[in-house]
Amino acid sequence: MCRVKVASFGMSIDGFSAGPRQSLEDPLGVGGTSLMAWLFPTQTFQQAHGDGGGESGIDDDFAARGFANVGAWILGRNMFGPVRGPWPDDSWKGWWGEEPPYHVPVFVLTHHRREPLVMQGDTTFRFVTDGIHDALDAAKKAAGNRDVRIGGGAGTVRQYLQAGLVDEVHLALSPTLLGQGEALLAGIDLTALGFKCTEHVTSRHAMHVVLSK
Amino acid sequence: MCRVKVASFGMSIDGFSAGPRQSLEDPLGVGGTSLMAWLFPTQTFQQAHGDGGGESGIDDDFAARGFANVGAWILGRNMFGPVRGPWPDDSWKGWWGEEPPYHVPVFVLTHHRREPLVMQGDTTFRFVTDGIHDALDAAKKAAGNRDVRIGGGAGTVRQYLQAGLVDEVHLALSPTLLGQGEALLAGIDLTALGFKCTEHVTSRHAMHVVLSK
Numbered sequence: 001m002c003r004v005k006v007a008s009f010g011m012s013i014d015g016f017s018a019g020p021r022q023s024l025e026d027p028l029g030v031g032g033t034s035l036m037a038w039l040f041p042t043q044t045f046q047q048a049h050g051d052g053g054g055e056s057g058i059d060d061d062f063a064a065r066g067f068a069n070v071g072a073w074i075l076g077r078n079m080f081g082p083v084r085g086p087w088p089d090d091s092w093k094g095w096w097g098e099e100p101p102y103h104v105p106v107f108v109l110t111h112h113r114r115e116p117l118v119m120q121g122d123t124t125f126r127f128v129t130d131g132i133h134d135a136l137d138a139a140k141k142a143a144g145n146r147d148v149r150i151g152g153g154a155g156t157v158r159q160y161l162q163a164g165l166v167d168e169v170h171l172a173l174s175p176t177l178l179g180q181g182e183a184l185l186a187g188i189d190l191t192a193l194g195f196k197c198t199e200h201v202t203s204r205h206a207m208h209v210v211l212s213k
Numbered sequence: 214m215c216r217v218k219v220a221s222f223g224m225s226i227d228g229f230s231a232g233p234r235q236s237l238e239d240p241l242g243v244g245g246t247s248l249m250a251w252l253f254p255t256q257t258f259q260q261a262h263g264d265g266g267g268e269s270g271i272d273d274d275f276a277a278r279g280f281a282n283v284g285a286w287i288l289g290r291n292m293f294g295p296v297r298g299p300w301p302d303d304s305w306k307g308w309w310g311e312e313p314p315y316h317v318p319v320f321v322l323t324h325h326r327r328e329p330l331v332m333q334g335d336t337t338f339r340f341v342t343d344g345i346h347d348a349l350d351a352a353k354k355a356a357g358n359r360d361v362r363i364g365g366g367a368g369t370v371r372q373y374l375q376a377g378l379v380d381e382v383h384l385a386l387s388p389t390l391l392g393q394g395e396a397l398l399a400g401i402d403l404t405a406l407g408f409k410c411t412e413h414v415t416s417r418h419a420m421h422v423v424l425s426k
Contacts, residue, residue, distance in 0.1 A: 014398045015399070031404075171226065173386055175410045175413035175422050177410050178404065179402040179404025179405055186228070186399055190227055190392055191390050192392055192393075197226060197389055202415030202417075202420055209226055
C-alpha cells in the first residue's frame with residue numbers, strides 16, 4: 001500500500017525547520033544547516049553526497065529508512081531552488097548537481113509551468129502547477145505500490161499535514177536554536193489529525209521521533 | 214552571583230509546555246502529565262512526592278540540579294492553583310499538600326492581594342501583585358547569593374524570557390504530542406535574546422537541553 005511520509009526532517013528546539021533568508025549560500029536559511037548535523041556524518045548521506053564513507057548507527061538507520069521503498073517525491077518550489085517567480089530559463093536544475101539523490105520521479109510544486117527535467121540516475125523533475133492534491137495523485141501513480149515522500153520544505157509539509165494527507169512523519173529534533181525561520185508545527189493540531197508519537201530513539205546528535213496514525 | 218533559571222521544564226514535540234483546559238484533575242492540562250514522564254521515576258521526585266525510592270541517572274541528575282542552590286522561586290498564579298479571580302478564601306494552599314517541595318520563599322504572581330502563607334518545611338508563599346519585575350526583585354533579595362528559579366507555568370516563563378530576565382533554561386523535550394495547549398517558545402526569538410544551546414544529553418525518556426547566554 002502506498003503511504004505518504006515525511007522523513008529525516010530536522011526541527012530545532014524552538015520549532016523551526018529552516019532558518020530565515022534562504023539563498024544560494026544558505027539553502028536551509030541562515031543557521032539551518034545545524035538542523036542536519038545528525039545527517040551529514042551518516043553513511044547514507046556520505047554515499048550520496050560525500051566520499052562514500054560515513055558512520056552507521058541510529059542516525060544512519062533513520063536516514064536510510066527515509067529512502068527505503070520510496071517511489072516518488074514531492075518538493076516545494078523553495079526546496080527545489082532559490083529562484084522565485086516565473087522560471088527565467090532552464091538553467092536551474094536543483095541544488096544537487098547532475099545526479100540528484102532521488103533516482104525516482106520528483107514532483108515540484110510551482111505556480112509557473114516548466115517542461116520536465118530529466119537528470120542522471122533516473123531522477124526526473126516534473127513541475128506541477130495544479131496544487132498539492134494533483135501533485136499527490138501524480139506522485140502516487142508514479143510510485144505504484146511504493147511510498148510517496150514529501151521532501152519539504154516546511155511550508156509544503158505543513159500544507160500536506162493540514163490537508164490530512166500524511167501517514168507518517170519522522171522528525172529529528174536537533175539540539176540547536178534558530179530564533180527565526182520556518183516554524184514546522186505551529187498552529188497544526190497533530191493530535192486532532194490523529195497522530196501519536198509511536199517511536200522515539202535518541203542518538204548523540206538528535207532525538208528521532210516517529211509520528212503516525 | 215544570583216542567577217535566574219528555568220529548570221526541568223517539559224516541552225512536547227509540538228512545542229507545548231501544558232495541555233489545554235487546566236483543572237483540579239489536570240494540573241498540567243489535558244495530556245500534560247506526559248511531559249513529566251521523565252521526572253516521575255527519578256529519586257529527586259520520588260523522595261519529594263513518592264515513596265522515597267526512585268531511579269538515578271541522567272533524568273535524576275537534571276531533576277536534582279534544578280533544585281540545587283535555589284534560594285527563591287517564582288510561580289505564576291496558574292502554577293499555584295486552579296483558582297481564578299479574587300481569592301474566595303485562604304483554603305487553597307497550592308497543589309503540594311502541607312509540606313510543599315520548595316523549602317524556601319516562593320513568590321506567586323497574582324492580580325489579587327493575599328496574606329503570606331507559611332507552610333511546613335520552610336516554604337512560605339508570598340503573593341506579589343506588582344508584576345514580574347517586583348517579584349524578581351523580591352525573590353533576588355530573598356535568595357541572597359543563591360539562584361532564583363522561575364517555576365512556571367508557560368505564560369510566566371514566557372514573560373520572563375521576553376523581558377530578558379532569564380539566564381539559563383533547562384528543557385526536557387519529551388517524545389509526546391499534545392496538539393493544543395500552552396506553546397512555550399512561539400514568537401520568542403531566543404537567538405536574539407542571546408541564548409545558545411550549550412548542553413544536550415539524551416535519556417531514554419527525554420532530550421535534555423540547556424540554553425544559556
